[in-house]
Amino acid sequence: MRALTWHGKHDVRVDTVDDPEILNPRDAIIKVTSTAICGSDLHLYDGYIPTMQAGDILGHEFMGEVVETGPKSTLKKGQRVVVPFTIACGSCYHCGKHQYSACDNANPADNQDIAQTLYGQPMSGLFGYSHMTGGYAGGQAEYVRVPFSDVGPIVIPDGIDDDKVLFLSDILPTGWQAAEFAQIEPGDTVAVWGCGPVGLFCVQSAFLMGAERVIAIDHFPRRLELAAKFGAETLNFEESKTYEALMQMTGGIGPDACIDAVGLEAHGLFVDNVWDQIKVSTFTGTDRTHSIRQAIIACRKGGRVSMPAVYGGFVDKFPLGAFMEKGLTLKTGQTHVQHYLPGLLAAIMEGKIDTTFLISHRMALSEAPEGYKIFHDHQNDVTKVVLKPGLDRVAA
Amino acid sequence: MADLRDDAPITTSKRSDRIIDATENLLEAKGHSLVGRSVTINRPRAELYAYWRDFTKLPSFMDNVERVDVVDDRTSHWVVKAPGGKTAEWDAVITEERPDELIAWASTEGADVPNSGRIDFRDAGDRGTVVTATILYDPPAGFIGKVIAKMFQREPAIQARRDLRRFKQLMETGEIATAARTHKQLKEEIA
Ligand SMILES: NC(=O)c1ccc[n+]([C@@H]2O[C@H](COP(=O)([O-])OP(=O)(O)OC[C@H]3O[C@@H](n4cnc5c(N)ncnc54)[C@H](O)[C@@H]3O)[C@@H](O)[C@H]2O)c1
Ligand SMILES: [Zn+2]
Ligand SMILES: [Zn+2]
Numbered sequence: 001m002r003a004l005t006w007h008g009k010h011d012v013r014v015d016t017v018d019d020p021e022i023l024n025p026r027d028a029i030i031k032v033t034s035t036a037i038c039g040s041d042l043h044l045y046d047g048y049i050p051t052m053q054a055g056d057i058l059g060h061e062f063m064g065e066v067v068e069t070g071p072k073s074t075l076k077k078g079q080r081v082v083v084p085f086t087i088a089c090g091s092c093y094h095c096g097k098h099q100y101s102a103c104d105n106a107n108p109a110d111n112q113d114i115a116q117t118l119y120g121q122p123m124s125g126l127f128g129y130s131h132m133t134g135g136y137a138g139g140q141a142e143y144v145r146v147p148f149s150d151v152g153p154i155v156i157p158d159g160i161d162d163d164k165v166l167f168l169s170d171i172l173p174t175g176w177q178a179a180e181f182a183q184i185e186p187g188d189t190v191a192v193w194g195c196g197p198v199g200l201f202c203v204q205s206a207f208l209m210g211a212e213r214v215i216a217i218d219h220f221p222r223r224l225e226l227a228a229k230f231g232a233e234t235l236n237f238e239e240s241k242t243y244e245a246l247m248q249m250t251g252g253i254g255p256d257a258c259i260d261a262v263g264l265e266a267h268g269l270f271v272d273n274v275w276d277q278i279k280v281s282t283f284t285g286t287d288r289t290h291s292i293r294q295a296i297i298a299c300r301k302g303g304r305v306s307m308p309a310v311y312g313g314f315v316d317k318f319p320l321g322a323f324m325e326k327g328l329t330l331k332t333g334q335t336h337v338q339h340y341l342p343g344l345l346a347a348i349m350e351g352k353i354d355t356t357f358l359i360s361h362r363m364a365l366s367e368a369p370e371g372y373k374i375f376h377d378h379q380n381d382v383t384k385v386v387l388k389p390g391l392d393r394v395a396a
Numbered sequence: 397m398a399d400l401r402d403d404a405p406i407t408t409s410k411r412s413d414r415i416i417d418a419t420e421n422l423l424e425a426k427g428h429s430l431v432g433r434s435v436t437i438n439r440p441r442a443e444l445y446a447y448w449r450d451f452t453k454l455p456s457f458m459d460n461v462e463r464v465d466v467v468d469d470r471t472s473h474w475v476v477k478a479p480g481g482k483t484a485e486w487d488a489v490i491t492e493e494r495p496d497e498l499i500a501w502a503s504t505e506g507a508d509v510p511n512s513g514r515i516d517f518r519d520a521g522d523r524g525t526v527v528t529a530t531i532l533y534d535p536p537a538g539f540i541g542k543v544i545a546k547m548f549q550r551e552p553a554i555q556a557r558r559d560l561r562r563f564k565q566l567m568e569t570g571e572i573a574t575a576a577r578t579h580k581q582l583k584e585e586i587a
Contacts (some may be wrong), residue, residue: 109561137576
């Protein structure tokens with residue numbers, strides 16, 4: 001089959017590799033119909049995530065048709081499914097608590113060593129996201145082996161377009177969980193750093209959870225415009241001073257909840273960010289963390305900080321004093337996708353959540369390297385790239 | 397100075413002389429390197445004990461064990477992968493056994509890798525069972541053997557940690573997680 005493989009910083013290629021096979025009883029093989037490039041994939045593309053190996057197949061946002069099933073799979077051939085990016089067994093202690101991204105068993109035993117050493121305990125497996133999270137081949141391919149297929153994938157009723165449900169695989173539940181972690185109360189003002197796909201779903205979710213105002217922060221006019229469409233007030237950090245603006249917009253109080261949907265590659269010429277960039281490029285630090293610092297400083301006393309954004313390593317100049325003195329709460333984590341699927345699928349079908357607005361580009365799988373390049377270089381216009389392996393089949 | 401001893405497991409001690417304490421716990425001690433690991437498994441104690449006590453099944457989750465032959469009620473013969481495509485062999489005798497609770501063993505004279513240890517099964521309420529492995533062993537051919545073993549990841553400490561994880565996977569999910577994509581890759585992984 002054809003698959004998008006990683007070969008190093010800014011080097012991804014479409015290669016021919018062996019087709020996946022059923023290896024365990026609960027496996028299924030999915031023929032991919034739609035698969036998206038994620039902001040998290042850009043962290044891999046930029047070489048920020050350790051334990052990648054040349055030839056790794058990327059992609060963790062995908063859906064498709066069931067073409068083969070193991071004896072213990074509950075799926076049936078021909079069903080259309082969306083696959084969560086977190087791989088979870090469904091039977092361990094954490095899965096029992098619906099903490100699927102903390103699953104004990106989905107990360108192969110040998111790979112767990114890396115995360116155990118770095119983080120103290122290993123996390124679940126993820127599709128297409130380095131060997132620390134299992135080394136599983138991803139979904140930017142024609143076919144994928146999906147382990148624990150009786151737990152993860154959600155069956156999509158006929159007649160609903162791929163584009164409407166694809167984002168159930170990651171960014172929609174991620175935005176939703178981030179808003180939930182912000183423990184929004186009616187009347188709250190919520191500030192969201194980053195108007196990428198995750199931030200934009202945070203905006204929608206925050207309103208659905210009763211926020212009175214949402215302030216969306218970014219520097220790309222096109223992305224801020226999308227946030228405004230959902231009713232957010234916008235703040236362009238290249239035009240205005242973020243902290244000062246937030247304080248005035250909230251009558252000197254600060255936002256009740258702050259969501260960092262930027263992550264370890266924050267943009268901007270802020271003093272601490274420039275310092276971080278120098279450290280990252282000289283290997284004395286690993287993450288650029290401007291947005292989370294700003295969220296903590298801006299947040300009102302006793303407020304909530306939610307951090308869906310991905311960080312991988314160590315940071316310094318973390319405002320621990322402000323965090324403690326103001327009595328803030330911070331909630332974060334990889335998304336427990338499986339937990340949110342039934343509710344969010346229902347919300348999509350009832351028209352309460354719109355997802356298609358996000359897609360700016362649809363491309364064939366063979367064009368994936370170009371897709372990475374434009375998503376990376378032209379973030380203003382390229383809000384989300386969806387790859388359709390079927391377009392290659394038509395062309396062939 | 398007051399006694400600095402704490403309640404932490406002996407196998408986590410920073411002091412090398414505490415190996416002696418661990419050794420006292422084993423009815424018969426073979427070997428000088430000590431490994432201790434615990435894992436919590438969401439299954440009843442009796443079920444886990446029964447699976448483990450049938451030694452012929454151990455290779456299903458112990459990647460480096462090629463084969464275990466049961467000789468009689470107390471004796472078994474072990475064939476284990478060693479670095480460089482070789483195997484190490486020994487006979488092991490059960491030194492103590494309490495159903496659903498404890499299995500202790502020691503290798504007999506002439507073992508390629510002298511070893512002894514115990515597997516404890518303890519109730520963990522809603523969370524199932526805590527399985528603790530305590531193993532004493534002599535690294536193959538002394539220090540150099542240990543370095544080589546580590547390079548080939550057949551080092552007993554690493555192996556024990558991974559074996560316990562695989563045991564948990566098998567008992568909780570009915571299968572052992574793999575990121576392989578094809579049968580060929582899976583074979584190469586286990587080899
Ligand atoms: N927790 C999870 O399970 C999970 C799942 C998916 C994605 N993520 C993470 O969420 C983050 C966002 O993902 P995405 O797909 O939306 O990424 P993205 O790269 O498309 O969007 C990030 C946005 O942040 C903006 N930005 C950069 N610096 C900023 C700053 N200083 N202040 C305000 N905005 C700034 C950028 O202009 C961009 O629009 C990433 O870190 C990603 O890895 C986490
Ligand atoms: Zn993603
Ligand atoms: Zn689990």
